[in-house]
Amino acid sequence: YENIAFGLDETIDEMKGLNYIRFNEKNIELKYYLGGDYKFLLMAMGMEAANSNYPCIWCPTPKDKKHLTEQWHMERTISAIQKCASAKAKNEKFSCSRMPLFPFIPVNHVIIDTLHLFLRVTDRLLMLLVRECRRQDGLKHFRRTTVKNTHMNRLENLLLTNGIFFSWKTDDQGKLQYPDLRGPEKLKLIEVLKIKEILPNYEKADKVQKLWNDFYTIVDSLKKDNFNSFDIGKLKKKTELWLKLFLEVYQTKDVTPYIHIMVCHVH
Numbered sequence: 001y002e003n004i005a006f007g008l009d010e011t012i013d014e015m016k017g018l019n020y021i022r023f024n025e026k027n028i029e030l031k032y033y034l035g036g037d038y039k040f041l042l043m044a045m046g047m048e049a050a051n052s053n054y055p056c057i058w059c060p061t062p063k064d065k066k067h068l069t070e071q072w073h074m075e076r077t078i079s080a081i082q083k084c085a086s087a088k089a090k091n092e093k094f095s096c097s098r099m100p101l102f103p104f105i106p107v108n109h110v111i112i113d114t115l116h117l118f119l120r121v122t123d124r125l126l127m128l129l130v131r132e133c134r135r136q137d138g139l140k141h142f143r144r145t146t147v148k149n150t151h152m153n154r155l156e157n158l159l160l161t162n163g164i165f166f167s168w169k170t171d172d173q174g175k176l177q178y179p180d181l182r183g184p185e186k187l188k189l190i191e192v193l194k195i196k197e198i199l200p201n202y203e204k205a206d207k208v209q210k211l212w213n214d215f216y217t218i219v220d221s222l223k224k225d226n227f228n229s230f231d232i233g234k235l236k237k238k239t240e241l242w243l244k245l246f247l248e249v250y251q252t253k254d255v256t257p258y259i260h261i262m263v264c265h266v267h
Contacts, residue, residue, distance in 0.1 A: 001043050005101055016104050032105045037116040038257065044087055045110065046098035054095035055108055055257045058265045067243070067252040067262035074108050112261050114185055115183065120258040122186045125212060129157070130168075130207075132199060134176060154198045162192045167195045190216045207249050214242050218262070236267040 020027045034041065038050055044056050054060050059075050061068070074080070082103070083097035133151035152168055160164040164185045168178040181189065195202070195209040202208070218238055224231070243263045246255070 001046070001098055001101075004043065007139060008101065015102070025100075026200075029194065031109065032102070033111055034102055034105045035111045035113055037113055038120075039136065041112070045107075046081060046100045048095040048097050052095040052220065056260060058107060058261070060094045061264075063257075063258065064252075066257065067247060067255040068126050078105075080106060081107075097202075108147070112258075114219065114222050116209045117258055117262060117266070119183060119186065119217060119257065121262065122190070123180070124254070124256050124259065125215065126181070126186075126189070129195075129208065129252060130176065130178070132202065136199065136202070140199045151199055154175055158194070158198060159191065160187065163190060164188055164232045204249050207245060211242070211245055214238070214245070220240060231265075231267050239263040239267065 015032065020031060022028070033042055035045070035046060040152075043046070047057065049055075053062075053063055055063055056066065057076065059157050059214060078100055081100055084092065084094045112192050126164060130152070133155055137150040138150055156166050156168060164181065166178060168176060171177065171182070190212055193209070193212055195199045195205040195212075199205050199208075218235070221231075221235060226235075227235075239262055243255070244258065246259070
């Protein structure tokens with residue numbers, strides 16, 4: 001935070017006073033937007049990390065309530081963040097520890113990056129799929145070498161067959177280790193993923209398959225250049241139904257800040 005504030009000090013001062021440009025004898029109003037991955041956005045807004053008690057930039061929803069589809073009791077504003085950051089009592093800060101670096105950019109002009117939204121939510125879906133494979137294999141306290149023909153092996157074989165490198169192992173404490181997939185690999189994974197082939201006896205296999213497919217549809221719809229009110233309403237409904245399905249399969253604690261943002265704020 002200190003390095004960015006120092007390095008961008010002159011730029012930020014210039015932006016504050018630059019509200020329009022002159023072009024063809026007309027004044028063109030400037031509107032600023034702030035984008036990036038969530039770690040950067042939290043820092044730029046003067047907020048604590050994504051695992052804090054109030055991890056959302058756009059509303060002060062507690063982390064144990066981020067699965068709720070309705071927005072919390074208030075929306076955040078720049079002035080509210082500044083007020084919370086100035087508060088002495090920790091319970092009044094709502095995870096705001098510093099002043100926003102760009103106080104002239106309103107909170108509703110802070111935009112989550114679509115690529116990172118896609119990457120982080122697929123990370124969570126893959127982690128939950130791996131967790132179910134481990135549960136059915138009883139791998140919590142066993143090393144890979146003691147287990148044959150496991151659900152984890154089915155997942156690995158599916159990925160390797162489709163050109164996606166995926167090798168897993170468990171350490172002495174039973175902690176699973178596997179490589180992060182890159183963006184193109186995650187797109188390929190969604191195309192070839194067959195939950196029933198990996199977990200043939202899993203009663204929620206169809207719902208998990210639909211979660212993956214519907215998530216891709218949501219992300220793909222965000223690539224449109226223009227949205228009208230109908231599109232926005234349709235997107236809002238689609239994300240809310242996706243979260244409802246998610247909670248039929250997984251627990252509320254499995255909802256991440258990125259999932260909360262996708263459902264409650266992206267529209």
